[in-house]
Amino acid sequence: MKALQNLLEPDHMCCCYHCMRTFEAQDITRWLDDGDMAMCPLCSVDSVLLELPQPVVLLQRHRAAFGHIPKASDLPRLRRIQQLSECWLVSPDAITQDELLEAIQAYAELVAVLIAMNEEPAMMLGFTLMKVDQELHRFRERFQAVAPAARIEAWRASMLEEERMPGWCNPGLDPG
Numbered sequence: 001m002k003a004l005q006n007l008l009e010p011d012h013m014c015c016c017y018h019c020m021r022t023f024e025a026q027d028i029t030r031w032l033d034d035g036d037m038a039m040c041p042l043c044s045v046d047s048v049l050l051e052l053p054q055p056v057v058l059l060q061r062h063r064a065a066f067g068h069i070p071k072a073s074d075l076p077r078l079r080r081i082q083q084l085s086e087c088w089l090v091s092p093d094a095i096t097q098d099e100l101l102e103a104i105q106a107y108a109e110l111v112a113v114l115i116a117m118n119e120e121p122a123m124m125l126g127f128t129l130m131k132v133d134q135e136l137h138r139f140r141e142r143f144q145a146v147a148p149a150a151r152i153e154a155w156r157a158s159m160l161e162e163e164r165m166p167g168w169c170n171p172g173l174d175p176g
Contacts, residue, residue, distance in 0.1 A: 038050070
């Protein structure tokens, strides 16, 4: 059997379910298992799909392989954000302002947990938070359309200072 590496056309589009980005097959420089498993050229993880699946499928693969492993008390917050993210993939116009504010509050709660932990286990939650931040960044325009006072109130519900707000919801970074 020929290795997959030799069967792909250079301009064949692939994607990585770890970093969730796309690239051409010619960009792949590292192969494992005698050319049957590709390493992502963008994040160096062996999570390459040699196809472009539907976004929901890509997100499911990502979560199945690299899913969030927070404490049980963090799950409701992550579920709120995941539901919003999945809704965005299927029907972005169906997301309400209240759901956006819930996402800001849920994210702020996770940041507060991470700050409070300030110890080694925080590394896994930090990775989770990074992935959640990436998902929520896609909503930047929608977040920026919500009144700044409402965004600040949702953020402050977790007793965090405005300076810690990420760019995707920070009123100080609104396009003028």
